[in-house]
Amino acid sequence: MNELMRQKVQDAFQEALGNxxxxxxxxWYKEQEITPTSSFPRTLQEWRTLPFLTKxxxxxxxxxxxxxxxxxxAHSIRTSSGTSGRGxxxxxxxxxxxxxxxxxxxxxxxxxxxxxxxxxEACEPxxxxxxxxxxxxxxxxxxxxxxxxxxxxxxxxxxxxxFAPYLLKVYSGANIRYIHLWGEKPADVQFQEMATKFPxxxxxxxxxxxxxxxxxxxxxxxxxxxxxxxxxxxxxxxYWELIDPETSEVIEDLDRDGEIVLTTxxxxxxxxxxxxxxxxxxxxxxxxxACVSEETVYQMLGRVAYDRAFIPGGEVKSEELxxxxxxxxxxxxxxxxxxxxxxxxxxxxxxxYVHPRTRGLDLQGLARHLIRNMRIGTNRFxxxxxxxxxxxxxxxxxxxxxxxxxxxxxxxx
Amino acid sequence: MNDAVTILEGLLxxxxxxxxxxxxxxxxxxxDQFLLTPHIRGAAMPSLARTLREHTITRSVxxxxxxxQIDPMIFWTHRSLGIPHASVAxxxxxxxxxxxxxxxxxxxxxxTVETARSLLTALDTAGIAHPPMWYLLRNTASVERLASxxxxxxxxHVVPGLSVAYQCxxxxxxxxxxxxxxxxxxxxxxxxxQYASTEPDAPLNFSAIPIFRNTTNQKCMCGxxxxxxxx
Numbered sequence: 001m002n003e004l005m006r007q008k009v010q011d012a013f014q015e016a017l018g019n020x021x022x023x024x025x026x027x028w029y030k031e032q033e034i035t036p037t038s039s040f041p042r043t044l045q046e047w048r049t050l051p052f053l054t055k056x057x058x059x060x061x062x063x064x065x066x067x068x069x070x071x072x073x074a075h076s077i078r079t080s081s082g083t084s085g086r087g088x089x090x091x092x093x094x095x096x097x098x099x100x101x102x103x104x105x106x107x108x109x110x111x112x113x114x115x116x117x118x119x120x121e122a123c124e125p126x127x128x129x130x131x132x133x134x135x136x137x138x139x140x141x142x143x144x145x146x147x148x149x150x151x152x153x154x155x156x157x158x159x160x161x162x163f164a165p166y167l168l169k170v171y172s173g174a175n176i177r178y179i180h181l182w183g184e185k186p187a188d189v190q191f192q193e194m195a196t197k198f199p200x201x202x203x204x205x206x207x208x209x210x211x212x213x214x215x216x217x218x219x220x221x222x223x224x225x226x227x228x229x230x231x232x233x234x235x236x237x238x239y240w241e242l243i244d245p246e247t248s249e250v251i252e253d254l255d256r257d258g259e260i261v262l263t264t265x266x267x268x269x270x271x272x273x274x275x276x277x278x279x280x281x282x283x284x285x286x287x288x289x290a291c292v293s294e295e296t297v298y299q300m301l302g303r304v305a306y307d308r309a310f311i312p313g314g315e316v317k318s319e320e321l322x323x324x325x326x327x328x329x330x331x332x333x334x335x336x337x338x339x340x341x342x343x344x345x346x347x348x349x350x351x352x353y354v355h356p357r358t359r360g361l362d363l364q365g366l367a368r369h370l371i372r373n374m375r376i377g378t379n380r381f382x383x384x385x386x387x388x389x390x391x392x393x394x395x396x397x398x399x400x401x402x403x404x405x406x407x408x409x410x411x412x413x
Numbered sequence: 414m415n416d417a418v419t420i421l422e423g424l425l426x427x428x429x430x431x432x433x434x435x436x437x438x439x440x441x442x443x444x445d446q447f448l449l450t451p452h453i454r455g456a457a458m459p460s461l462a463r464t465l466r467e468h469t470i471t472r473s474v475x476x477x478x479x480x481x482q483i484d485p486m487i488f489w490t491h492r493s494l495g496i497p498h499a500s501v502a503x504x505x506x507x508x509x510x511x512x513x514x515x516x517x518x519x520x521x522x523x524x525t526v527e528t529a530r531s532l533l534t535a536l537d538t539a540g541i542a543h544p545p546m547w548y549l550l551r552n553t554a555s556v557e558r559l560a561s562x563x564x565x566x567x568x569x570h571v572v573p574g575l576s577v578a579y580q581c582x583x584x585x586x587x588x589x590x591x592x593x594x595x596x597x598x599x600x601x602x603x604x605x606x607q608y609a610s611t612e613p614d615a616p617l618n619f620s621a622i623p624i625f626r627n628t629t630n631q632k633c634m635c636g637x638x639x640x641x642x643x644x
Contacts, residue, residue, distance in 0.1 A: 090513060121485075144438065
């Protein structure tokens with residue numbers, strides 16, 4: 001943290017602490033027996049004595065107790081998606097997210113975001129047309145898209161890919177010239193599938209987090225061209241930290257995975273985030289781009305809760321599974337779920353659920369491929385844990401619910 | 414299908430849509446025939462604005478089906494009046510709607526009769542008090558009413574997003590089907606049939622479309638003319 005950033009962090013922190021409409025941080029820190037001075041934080045070490053704000057803390061605190069502006073100044077209330085399984089967070093909004101980068105990209109967009117007004121508000125200043133996708137009604141959404149002659153799509157990768165077959169029945173994918181992704185980190189195979197279905201589309205992905213106010217990172221032209229989910233942090237609006245999700249140790253090293261922690265830096269925020277644990281994984285990597293940005297580069301890795309889990313003998317990671325499954329792109333879709341079933345008196349069983357594209361997929365062969373090739377640590381493979389009898393079985397099965405289009409690792413028990 | 418929708422869809426068949434910013438479907442339920450009704454950029458709903466002003470609403474929750482595409486119009490209405498609100502998708506986000514009502518205690522919930530019914534059930538299950546007022550969007554072809562102890566305003570739409578009649582507080586308290594005709598449209602009446610026309614520059618302009626049959630002209634206690642619609 002340089003002096004300029006320390007000053008920004010101090011201003012944001014002191015504003016949140018002394019806010020006249022919400023005593024949220026004052027009360028919480030008092031409970032934690034932390035009494036920050038008016039010059040807090042003077043040093044990085046001092047800053048790191050603050051506890052992390054979590055989604056659970058937000059869910060447990062009544063909305064009106066953490067509203068930092070008068071009610072009438074919050075122009076809308078957003079809600080988190082609820083997909084994390086940790087409860088729904090109500091988020092007041094009193095600012096517009098700058099979406100001027102959309103201006104030249106399209107004329108009529110279909111967005112997979114509710115409330116629909118979020119994208120409508122973004123489109124309005126640039127006279128761009130917008131309709132919203134309808135959950136559980138892909139045929140109606142496809143008909144609307146076709147009537148409206150959309151030329152762009154926006155939203156998380158999985159619902160767009162799940163919708164694509166319905167759209168392509170009634171509308172040419174060649175009409176789509178821009179796809180703006182957010183939310184879950186798309187796998188390479190998902191990117192490829194999207195590029196195949198929409199051959200004329202420029203595809204971009206942004207890192208955003210609704211609890212801390214939306215877009216938190218951006219890709220310069222060079223990073224975008226790499227297509228491996230690298231972003232610069234928006235350091236004028238956020239202070240980024242990376243921590244070990246298990247120990248909460250702050251990570252300074254390059255190339256070490258950690259959870260992103262964000263502090264919002266702008267004034268007058270309806271809900272300032274001070275050291276908010278996003279649940280998103282990233283690693284800080286060396287800057288290779290020639291852009292004017294002096295900022296660090298982060299490679300986004302997915303969700304702490306969904307993209308990795310410990311197993312006896314190592315750790316399974318989504319990115320490694322993607323690598324393992326990449327040669328099967330013609331036979332299975334890009335989504336998968338890896339479940340680790342653990343009972344206290346038995347060794348874990350691992351089941352990989354996939355969406356086969358064709359009948360007759362050799363699931364046993366896929367399981368053997370997984371056991372043989374999946375790395376679970378430095379010079380360790382899944383086969384090592386099997387051979388050491390640390391894991392009882394690894395099997396592959398078709399996904400029971402074909403509507404479910406998510407990519408995640410779930411540890412049971 | 415009522416006559417008005419058939420006529421409107423006939424008009425829409427021949428029109429380019431892309432010049433308009435926002436669209437809603439022409440039918441309240443999805444099928445393979447619906448078309449899209451154009452609206453101007455940032456279109457608000459004057460009928461809703463009147464009711465929000467009349468009741469000095471300062472917080473509301475919207476619980477409608479995303480299919481209706483009406484959420485942006487509701488948003489712009491609230492923005493024009495400076496009223497914060499939240500909008501969640503019915504029926505998928507029912508738990509979120511319940512949580513919102515519990516935490517922000519809205520004075521008004523906007524819904525359709527169907528989504529309001531499902532939300533009432535969810536509120537009762539969760540032991541959460543009902544909102545004091547419902548603002549319900551209803552198809553002109555429907556006569557459905559919500560059984561509720563709260564005040565219920567009905568806003569009649571010929572196609573989603575095109576309001577043709579609304580209720581002031583006085584009419585909302587009545588059990589009869591009485592409405593004020595939307596003053597944004599030009600009305601004429603013949604033998605109990607109410608015909609609506611738009612200004613020529615409206616995104617979807619039309620002339621003398623039959624909207625309500627079997628009406629009688631009456632006066633509301635608020636001082637404005639009203640119509641009673643025979644069942």
